[in-house]
Amino acid sequence: MTLSSITEPTDALADLLAGRLPDARGRFGPFGGRYVPETLIPALERLEEGVREHLRSPSFQQELAAQLTSWVGRPTALTFAGRLSERWGARVWLKREDLAHTGAHKINNAIGQALLARRLGAQRIVAETGAGQHGVASAAACARLGLPCTVYMGSIDMRRQAPNVDRMRLLGATVVAVSAGDATLRAAIDEALRDWVSDPFGTYYLLGSAVGPHPYPYLVRELQAVIGREARAQFLEQTGALPEAVIACVGGGSNSIGMFHAFLPEREVEIIGVEAGGRGEALGDNAATVSYGRPGVLHGTYSLLLQDADGQVQETHSVSAGLDYSGVGPEHAFLAHVGRVRYESAGDAQALEAVRALCEAEGILPALESAHAIAGAKRWAASHPGGSVIVCLSGRGDKDMPTLQQTLLKDEK
C-alpha cells in the first residue's frame, strides 16, 4: 500500500468504522495525539492503560450501567416534536439529554470518569469548567462516589456563572478561581493540568469534553456514545427505520460525537454538527472552529482551532457559554476532513429564536447550546420537506435565564 492510498479519506473513514482509530499514537488521521509537557506523559500512559483495562470490562460496564440507570436517569426519552414538525414541514425527534441528572449530557462523562478514577486508585479529582456545567456534573459525580473534587474556573466565568459556583460548592467541591491568562475556560484547563502534573498518580484529571491529549478524546467519546446508541434503538423502535439526518451542537464536541457515533456506519444518514456562529464570520465574533479554524495545537491535541495569522489562539464569542471555546475535539476535525460529517454554524440570533420556538411548540426550554442544534434542524427541514431528523437536545435552559432575561425577555413585561 502506498502512502497516498493509506491517507485516502475513504480508507481513513473505514479505519475509524473498524475501530482502528484513534491509532496507537492516539491519532485520528492527522489529528489528535499528545502534545504535553514531558512530566505528564507517565500519567497519560497510565490513564491509557487504565482505559484499556477497565473501560470495556464487564464489571466496569455493569457498574457504569447501574449508575446511568439509577442515578443519571437513563435511558433518556426520544421525543417526537409534533407541533414543531408541523410548523417546519419535516419530522423532528429530540434526544432528551436535558432530562439527564444535573440537566445535560455532561453527567454521562463525569460519572464514567469518576468510576474509572476510583478504579485507578485516585485520591482526589480535579476538573476544569467554563460555563460551570461540567463542574457541576463533576462535583455531583464525586459526591456520589465519595471523592474529593477541586474545580478550576476562570474568575471572569465565576462572575458570569455565579449560580453554578454555588451549586458546585453545595455539592461539596472546592472551586478555585483562575485569574491568569484570559481568566476563562482556557486558563482553567491550563491550571487543572498544572495541578495534575504535581501529583499525577494520586490525582485524576476529569476532562469535560472530547478534547485534550490522548486518550481523553477517545475516553469521552466512549462514555458519551450511549446517547447515539439509545437514540438509534429508540428511533428504530418508534418508526421501524433510520432517520434521514442527525444533528447536534458542537462546542468541544462531546454531546455531538456521542450522538454521531452510532450513525457513522449508516452511510444514508446525513450527519450535521452545528457550531456557534456568534454575531458573525470575523475572527473573535464566533466559536465556529471547524468552519473557520486552521490546524494547530491547543490543550495537548492537534486539531482545528481559531487563531490569527501569527498562530495566536483567538478569543471567541457566543451567546451560549458552553460553546465558547476556540478549539474542537480532534475526531471532529477528522470527520470534517474525511467528509463524513458536515459542520455548519448558527448565530446568536438564530439560537435565541430556536429557544422561543421549542418553548412555544413543545413546552421544552432548551439550553442555549442545544438551541444551535435546533436552529440547524430548522434549516435542514426547510430543504427536506417530509424528512426525518433527530436532534440532540444536549441540555435544559434553566441555567440560561439571566441571558434570556437580557435578550428574549428584554422587551416583555
Ligand SMILES: *Cc1c(COP(=O)(O)O)cnc(C)c1O
Ligand atoms: C457543555 C455543553 C455543550 C457543549 O459541549 P460539547 O462537549 O460540545 O457537548 C453543549 N450543550 C450543553 C447543554 C452543555 O452543557
